[in-house]
Amino acid sequence: MNKTNILEVEGLNIGYRSLQVLWDINIEVKKNTIVSIIGANGSGKSTLVKAITGIIPIMSGRIKFREKEISNLLPHERVKERLVMIPDERGLFPEMTVLENLQMGGYPIKDKAKIEEAIIWGFDLFPILKKRAHQNAGSLSGGEQQMLAMAKALVAQPQLLILDEPSSGLAPIIIDKMFQVLIDIKKKNITVLLVEQNVRRSLKISDYCYVLENGRIGMEGLSASIKDKEEIKELYLGM
Amino acid sequence: MALQYIVNGLMLGIVYSMIGVGFSLIFGIVRVLNFAYGEFFMIAAYAAFFLASVFGIPIWMVFAINFILMFAVGWVSERALIKPLRYRTDAHGEHSGVIIATFGLQVILQSLALLLFKGTHRGADNYTSGNFMVGDILISNERLFMTVVSIVVLLCILAFMKYSKVGCALRAVSQNRTAAQLSGINVNMVYGIAFGLSTALVAIAGTLLLPFYNVYPTVGVIPMGKAFSVTLIGGLGNIGGAILAGPILGVLEALASGYISTQTKDAVAFACVILVLIAFPGGLGEMLKRIRTEWKGIRR
Amino acid sequence: MINKKTLANLIVIVVLIGVATFINQPYLRHVIITACIFSTLSMFYNLTYGFVGIYNFGFAAFFGIGAYSSAILSTDVGIPVVFSMIMATLISALFGFVLMIPCLRMHGYTPGIVTLAFGEIIRILIIASADLTNGEMGYWGIVPLFESDQVYLIFAMIMMIAVMMGILMLMRSNIGLAFHIIKDDQLAAQSVGSNIKAYKLLAMSLSCGGAGLVGAFYAHYLMTITPAICGMTYTIQILCMALFGGVGTIVGPAIGGFSLTVLTEALRFLNDYRLLIYGILIVVIIMFFPKGLMGVAQKIKELLESKLKMEGGSEVNVNVED
Numbered sequence: 114m115n116k117t118n119i120l121e122v123e124g125l126n127i128g129y130r131s132l133q134v135l136w137d138i139n140i141e142v143k144k145n146t147i148v149s150i151i152g153a154n155g156s157g158k159s160t161l162v163k164a165i166t167g168i169i170p171i172m173s174g175r176i177k178f179r180e181k182e183i184s185n186l187l188p189h190e191r192v193k194e195r196l197v198m199i200p201d202e203r204g205l206f207p208e209m210t211v212l213e214n215l216q217m218g219g220y221p222i223k224d225k226a227k228i229e230e231a232i233i234w235g236f237d238l239f240p241i242l243k244k245r246a247h248q249n250a251g252s253l254s255g256g257e258q259q260m261l262a263m264a265k266a267l268v269a270q271p272q273l274l275i276l277d278e279p280s281s282g283l284a285p286i287i288i289d290k291m292f293q294v295l296i297d298i299k300k301k302n303i304t305v306l307l308v309e310q311n312v313r314r315s316l317k318i319s320d321y322c323y324v325l326e327n328g329r330i331g332m333e334g335l336s337a338s339i340k341d342k343e344e345i346k347e348l349y350l351g352m
Numbered sequence: 353m354a355l356q357y358i359v360n361g362l363m364l365g366i367v368y369s370m371i372g373v374g375f376s377l378i379f380g381i382v383r384v385l386n387f388a389y390g391e392f393f394m395i396a397a398y399a400a401f402f403l404a405s406v407f408g409i410p411i412w413m414v415f416a417i418n419f420i421l422m423f424a425v426g427w428v429s430e431r432a433l434i435k436p437l438r439y440r441t442d443a444h445g446e447h448s449g450v451i452i453a454t455f456g457l458q459v460i461l462q463s464l465a466l467l468l469f470k471g472t473h474r475g476a477d478n479y480t481s482g483n484f485m486v487g488d489i490l491i492s493n494e495r496l497f498m499t500v501v502s503i504v505v506l507l508c509i510l511a512f513m514k515y516s517k518v519g520c521a522l523r524a525v526s527q528n529r530t531a532a533q534l535s536g537i538n539v540n541m542v543y544g545i546a547f548g549l550s551t552a553l554v555a556i557a558g559t560l561l562l563p564f565y566n567v568y569p570t571v572g573v574i575p576m577g578k579a580f581s582v583t584l585i586g587g588l589g590n591i592g593g594a595i596l597a598g599p600i601l602g603v604l605e606a607l608a609s610g611y612i613s614t615q616t617k618d619a620v621a622f623a624c625v626i627l628v629l630i631a632f633p634g635g636l637g638e639m640l641k642r643i644r645t646e647w648k649g650i651r652r
Numbered sequence: 653m654i655n656k657k658t659l660a661n662l663i664v665i666v667v668l669i670g671v672a673t674f675i676n677q678p679y680l681r682h683v684i685i686t687a688c689i690f691s692t693l694s695m696f697y698n699l700t701y702g703f704v705g706i707y708n709f710g711f712a713a714f715f716g717i718g719a720y721s722s723a724i725l726s727t728d729v730g731i732p733v734v735f736s737m738i739m740a741t742l743i744s745a746l747f748g749f750v751l752m753i754p755c756l757r758m759h760g761y762t763p764g765i766v767t768l769a770f771g772e773i774i775r776i777l778i779i780a781s782a783d784l785t786n787g788e789m790g791y792w793g794i795v796p797l798f799e800s801d802q803v804y805l806i807f808a809m810i811m812m813i814a815v816m817m818g819i820l821m822l823m824r825s826n827i828g829l830a831f832h833i834i835k836d837d838q839l840a841a842q843s844v845g846s847n848i849k850a851y852k853l854l855a856m857s858l859s860c861g862g863a864g865l866v867g868a869f870y871a872h873y874l875m876t877i878t879p880a881i882c883g884m885t886y887t888i889q890i891l892c893m894a895l896f897g898g899v900g901t902i903v904g905p906a907i908g909g910f911s912l913t914v915l916t917e918a919l920r921f922l923n924d925y926r927l928l929i930y931g932i933l934i935v936v937i938i939m940f941f942p943k944g945l946m947g948v949a950q951k952i953k954e955l956l957e958s959k960l961k962m963e964g965g966s967e968v969n970v971n972v973e974d
Contacts, residue, residue: 166534167533168530168533168534187533187538187540188533188534188539189533189535189536189537189538189539192533192534192535192536193536197534198534199534200530200531200534202530203531204528204530204531204534204535205528205531206523206524206527206528206531206532207527207528208523208527209523209524209527213520216520217520217524217535218535220517220520220521220535220536220537221535221536265535269535269536379761385761385764385765433935433939436939437938437939448705449938449939449942451707451761451764452891452895452934452938453934453935453938453939455888455891455934456931456932456933456934456935456938457931457935458931459888459927459928459930459931459934460928460931460932460935461931462927462931463925463927463928463931464928466927467924467925467928577769577772580765580768580769581769583765584762584765584766584769588759588760588761588762616776616780618772618776619772619773619776619777619780622769622770622772622773623773625766625769626754626766626769626770629754629758629762629766630754633754633757633758633759633762634758634759
């Protein structure tokens with residue numbers, strides 16, 4: 114495995130029962146970068162990251178993380194390796210309070226001081242969460258839930274943070290805030306893998322980009338150069 | 353007269369709550385109905401009978417042994433039966449295969465008991481003796497013992513669920529299984545613990561109720577009926593609802609038994625369950641949630 | 653448009669009937685009649701459990717309702733047997749319909765528990781209404797349907813086949829399509845706007861009514877019934893038969909019912925262990941053969957087909973090289 118990469122996906126084939134949805138996926142994510150995966154609806158973006166985190170099984174192929182092969186690890190074991198994902202439905206516990214959710218984020222962390230620290234950091238990033246600390250997560254607005262999901266994920270001390278469609282259903286102001294936070298955490302040596310519908314924003318914030326088309330990697334490259342390609346313009350319209 | 357029935361019903365009802373909480377635990381966390389739940393009660397009752405009456409082991413030890421033993425039984429059942437089937441879900445995302453498996457397990461356990469023990473009822477002496485009066489109401493020490501033990505156990509479970517790390521993990525899995533996985537929770541282990549805990553709870557009930565029901569191979573239908581009724585009234589998977597519903601069921605049964613007949617008390621109880629469900633398809637738990645959200649709305 | 657496989661199945665069954673009709677030995681006749689009864693019951697059970705995905709754990713109660721209704725109506729009230737049977741069917745269907753109404757609003761497995769509770773209520777009520785039903789002792793002296801046992805046999809077989817064909821046609825129709833959608837993808841069904849509730853009510857009514865019909869036949873055949881027929885033992889057996897043959901197929905439950913009934917009779921010396929074996933069977937089937945006998949047959953067929961294809965392929969290669 115290349116030492117500059119934090120995640121390598123080789124020849125991944127993924128399917129549900131007997132229906133294959135992803136073919137021969139090869140992805141490299143360099144450390145301390147933001148990599149985005151874009152593609153039309155149904156191209157398999159969510160499925161891919163679900164497989165990387167172990168929530169759905171793979172048919173064949175390998176996944177390597179931090180120089181370790183994780184293809185056979187259970188989801189919670191991958192989290193312990195510091196591979197954390199915020200799923201598209203946010204991954205919160207609706208009947209627990211904001212504070213409890215943040216504490217649950219720290220479940221795999223043994224050092225209580227680190228958990229405290231991370232929760233405080235989360236409150237700094239998103240002051241509104243502090244205000245709602247004792248409210249049930251289920252009663253928060255969409256934007257607040259997404260912020261909580263982000264803060265919760267950060268408590269788990271991720272080395273790679275995967276976000277599955279974070280901007281869906283959110284107001285532009287909140288999306289701005291979220292993406293600003295992503296740039297901030299990049300400075301803290303956290304690598305980000307971003308699956309997004311919003312093509313413009315993804316390309317703007319990311320260093321490298323993979324384009325999924327009908328279950329295969331159609332195109333890849335530096336975001337700056339992908340941005341101007343003709344085929345991408347269609348995806349812009351598609352959103 | 354009615355007051356006596358009500359008090360008796362309330363006290364027995366707390367034990368029903370415990371039975372219901374155990375059943376709801378499994379449903380809330382593992383999302384399956386455990387049809388073999390009643391048979392676990394039966395096994396625990398037999399164990400209590402042999403430990404206490406035949407081997408003369410002190411009461412508190414019987415409880416402790418049964419708790420640990422049945423926790424292990426529940427854990428093993430989950431590993432053997434539920435785990436292999438867990439990944440097989442039908443289109444509703446439900447584990448229909450698992451339910452059938454527990455159904456089959458129930459048949460197996462009951463048949464084995466029938467073959468081993470035949471039809472004889474085995475009785476045990478009460479754990480305590482004596483009674484006292486509160487006004488016009490007669491309270492036996494045995495019933496009091498039963499109620500107190502159940503309350504203590506229930507409180508311990510509630511504290512465990514709310515404050516311990518494992519308890520939080522259990523609650524997390526019941527609220528959002530995928531999110532729990534992604535938070536680093538070993539869901540497999542949680543399922544095993546939930547099953548073990550549930551079985552241990554029904555084991556305590558089995559031990560407590562041994563003097564009341566005696567023990568025989570088909571005794572399992574009784575707690576099964578209570579489990580169903582309590583969790584339906586309270587709302588499947590709803591712990592708070594189950595705790596509320598237990599005494600309600602107890603009182604209903606006591607009144608029916610006193611005023612109509614002991615034969616029909618089960619039918620009456622079931623009928624009431626169905627009536628509650630017609631009004632609140634989600635059980636009392638749903639009603640509680642509605643009240644809570646209304647209350648919050650008013651406060652804002 | 654009947655496909656080859658169904659045609660083959662049907663031919664086999666028709667042949668079996670032909671052979672069976674000539675059976676004169678009373679014991680064998682009784683076994684086959686019982687087998688037909690349970691096959692038909694399994695098929696009706698499958699209608700809700702296998703095809704629509706409704707859990708009915710109190711199914712045997714409807715069998716009992718049909719039996720007792722027809723028995724009482726014909727023997728006590730004096731209604732001609734044919735009419736009492738029809739009425740019994742309608743009564744069972746009505747009970748199923750009414751029970752299903754509150755179940756429609758319930759989530760998940762709750763209807764399963766409710767139907768179980770209902771089954772118990774019915775059984776207890778039958779025992780408790782001893783002046784009408786003779787309670788635990790059972791109801792004797794029921795008016796028979798036919799004079800000759802041979803006619804019972806032929807009727808039972810025709811009933812089984814008629815039900816099979818009826819369900820076949822039902823599942824081929826639009827209604828059957830709706831059933832499939834409801835079972836396989838509730839979300840799709842809801843978005844398409846099918847009146848899910850109506851279809852579920854229909855399925856339940858047909859299933860329970862069918863159980864009632866079979867129950868009525870059973871009553872007039874045996875001429876004695878007890879409240880035990882409403883009990884869990886019977887529901888368990890029927891469930892096991894449906895699973896054994898293959899839930900979700902048309903012929904599966906019938907085969908399961910037939911084979912298990914015959915097996916039970918053949919292995920009579922194991923009667924004490926009967927329920928235990930059923931339990932073990934249920935667990936083994938659900939864990940290793942979820943699609944039952946039909947599933948196993950399917951796999952064998954696929955295995956054979958792929959073997960044939962391989963050989964056929966190499967023949968083609970030879971030709972091309974020529």
